[in-house]
Amino acid sequence: MKIYLAQQNYHIGNFESNVQKIIVAINKAKADKADLIVFSEMSVCGYPARDFVEFSDFINKCYDAIDEIKMHADTIGVLVGSPARNPNVKGKPLFNAAFFLYEQKILAEVHKTLLPTYDVFDEYRYFEPAFEWDVVKFKGKKIAITICEDIWNLGNNPLYRVCPMDLLMHQSPDFMVNLSASPFDYTHDETRKAVAKANVAKYQLPMFYCNAVGSQTEIVFDGSSLVFDKYGNLCKLFPAFKEAVEGVILNNDGTIKSSVLEPYSPIPEPAINDGTLDENLNTHEIYDALILGIKDYFVKMGFTKAILGSSGGIDSAVVLALACDALGSENVRAILMPSPYSSSHSVDDAVALSKNLNNPYDIIRINDVYESFLHTLEPVFNGLPFSLAEENVQSRTRGNLLMAIANKFGYILLNTSNKSELSTGYGTLYGDMAGGVGVLGDCYKLQVYALAKYINREKEIIPSHIIAKAPSAELRPNQKDSDNLPDYEVLDRILFQYIENRLGPAEIKAQGFDAAIVDRTIKLVNNNEYKRNQFCPIIRISPKAFGVGRRVPIVGKYLS
Structure with missing residues (x-):
């Protein structure tokens, strides 16, 4: 199966521009006879849209964009990220979702389970967590689809009570796909790579990880999308801070038809630093x-x-x-x-x-x-x-x-x-x-x-x-x-x-x-x-920047 990842720079709320980028990438993948193309989290509307998603008209435009994109998903499977309405009476009105488009229809809709509320993230403000977990069957393969944070709940101190991949493994998937919008900071790239590799090691499945690129006011996304084979070998690393639409071939045995960039190494990998400031780091x-x-x-x-x-x-x-x-x-x-x-x-x-x-x-x-x-x-x-x-x-x-x-x-x-x-x-x-x-x-x-x-x-x-x-x-x-x-x-x-x-x-x-x-x-x-509190937006490059990711009271007396 030939699988493309589209690492693209979206503009929040600029549906016309975002949709045209997505269509161009789909056409490129189709010209190369790809079977599937994967886009990043919230690719249709841009991430993070924040309170824009509270406007019904904004969500309508998301659905209009999906309708336009799916007309190009005729001979190719297309995975795009977008808000999705929650039809249930209970819960928040929206999901953070991935839409699987094929044969000009919505083949499946996958919802994000783990909604981060730390640092720059505030997703539980807007979205309902997933309550159903199913693989997507496509061209004889079963795909475990997750969205960004869903693959980060591994290790000795999990942040959440469930692990979506554990729930999906009961259905014997053939490979994993993750749509992500993981921001840059100067300690994050190796950590992110280790998390993706840890999922591969645990589930012994290939991983296709598509990350957003571009800057949205203060938050910078670096791309650096990843492809691992089932043995944990890094077979594809997309460029940092640049757009790229590229594909690889997934063999039936879970290997990737590509040279190995980094052979598997044991996890956990060495920490990026020892908790002290290294002014020369990255x-x-x-x-x-x-x-x-x-x-x-x-x-x-x-x-x-x-x-x-x-x-x-x-x-x-x-x-x-x-x-x-x-x-x-x-x-x-x-x-x-x-x-x-x-x-x-x-x-x-x-x-x-x-x-x-x-x-x-x-x-x-x-x-x-x-x-x-x-x-x-x-x-x-x-x-x-x-x-x-x-x-x-x-x-x-x-x-x-x-x-x-x-x-x-x-x-x-x-x-x-x-x-x-x-x-x-x-x-x-x-x-x-x-x-x-x-x-x-x-x-x-x-x-x-x-x-x-x-x-x-x-x-x-x-x-x-x-x-x-x-x-x-x-x-x-x-x-x-x-x-x-x-x-x-x-x-x-x-x-x-x-x-x-x-x-x-x-x-x-x-x-x-x-x-x-x-x-x-x-x-x-x-x-x-x-x-x-009166300062302008700051371009975020650290794990803890002033601004939306650090919220302390102005009149607080703690430690003062």
């Missing part, structure tokens, strides 16, 4: 994820041009380089806004960077605007000493200027704040925290440096002085980040334990970190939730 994947995140945010929103403040610092330099790669240098405008406290080398570094990238840039000195603000505020400030208020006037001046230019010329402002800054509140609301999308908001400062080195892997794009100099906001004379924050080598590792690993202060201190620094760091994180 930097190339993080880079590709951020590029895709920027590109899809602009393309799917109908934007074409970006603007950002270029300070001569490491964060804005990395964002500028990423944006130029994602959107084209000619479409990214850098604005240099030196203040009375900006060093001359910062301007020189920012200019050199833009010349290396060949992107347009402007220099707008904010001295006069800043002094005008101070003069206007003088009667109210009433001679009080220079403080954070005057520092932040500079940042908000820059934010106003950037937004004015963005409004005038139709740019989208890219935010350059990193995760270390957002964690500790080291940023100015309505100033350097402004933006349409946060590019580095899920990258710790140490990871930003790793990205800079990766960008310079072949030639110097980011001037070496930007990477080497001590980071500074330059809002007062001789200011350094270290004046306000612990050294990033320490800070980032404490933040990782608290945010990613969810360890409390006593547990973090037990790892050898200074008690006072741990207490201060955690207090900063908790006390600045109100700032993050």
Whole structure:
């Protein structure tokens, strides 16, 4: 049996575009005389559609799309993902479903059993779990069809009380198919591969795993679809962060007519890390994820041009380089806004960077605007000493200027704040925290440096002085980040334990970190939730990003 997987980039709610992509892939598979083509989870409408599925009209459009697709499923079996109505009086009104189309009819409808409600997932809000489990009979084969989370309930600590594949095994399936929308994070690809392999090892069946690709606001899907033979040999690995429609031949004995990419190795495989921050882990994947995140945010929103403040610092330099790669240098405008406290080398570094990238840039000195603000505020400030208020006037001046230019010329402002800054509140609301999308908001400062080195892997794009100099906001004379924050080598590792690993202060201190620094760091994180709650969407690259995947109360006192 020749089986195709269609790893495609869908646009949530753009039914016309999604359906046309699906039809093109079906026609390609048919031209190659394929028997079956598999698409990813919720491929018809895009994933995650969230509250869109609460609109009856949205679900009607899903069914209209399936009706159009099934007319092309004449000589080929087609598996597509879509919401499906629950005809029962009890339960939620929808299922997360896979529709098996053949001979221009719906041959079968399979429902997702395990509905994740952790991190970025909130599926039990919308869907009813499956209550029937049957293989699908097709061309003399029995197929065990599951949807994403359904294959993740293995191991010593299962998250759910049932395992769909266990329920399907009583019907003696010949192979497994999984329609997935599994998001990227820099620890996830090997884990995902191990989960698929664990299913193969347990059930001794070939696995066809089709994952989504593309970015949906903050969530990036990397694709990396998989095909395993019944012995657990990896026979097909689809490209990461790219669309691909490719097929393999499944032999009757459960082997794949293909060379083996990775022979079976015992499970569990080595852990991706030991629970500590490795700032150099999968930097190339993080880079590709951020590029895709920027590109899809602009393309799917109908934007074409970006603007950002270029300070001569490491964060804005990395964002500028990423944006130029994602959107084209000619479409990214850098604005240099030196203040009375900006060093001359910062301007020189920012200019050199833009010349290396060949992107347009402007220099707008904010001295006069800043002094005008101070003069206007003088009667109210009433001679009080220079403080954070005057520092932040500079940042908000820059934010106003950037937004004015963005409004005038139709740019989208890219935010350059990193995760270390957002964690500790080291940023100015309505100033350097402004933006349409946060590019580095899920990258710790140490990871930003790793990205800079990766960008310079072949030639110097980011001037070496930007990477080497001590980071500074330059809002007062001789200011350094270290004046306000612990050294990033320490800070980032404490933040990782608290945010990613969810360890409390006593547990973090037990790892050898200074008690006072741990207490201060955690207090900063908790006390600045109100700032993050007003922040723009952040491109997610870690196992625990700020935004929809981390929900803590703004006014909470826990550990503060």
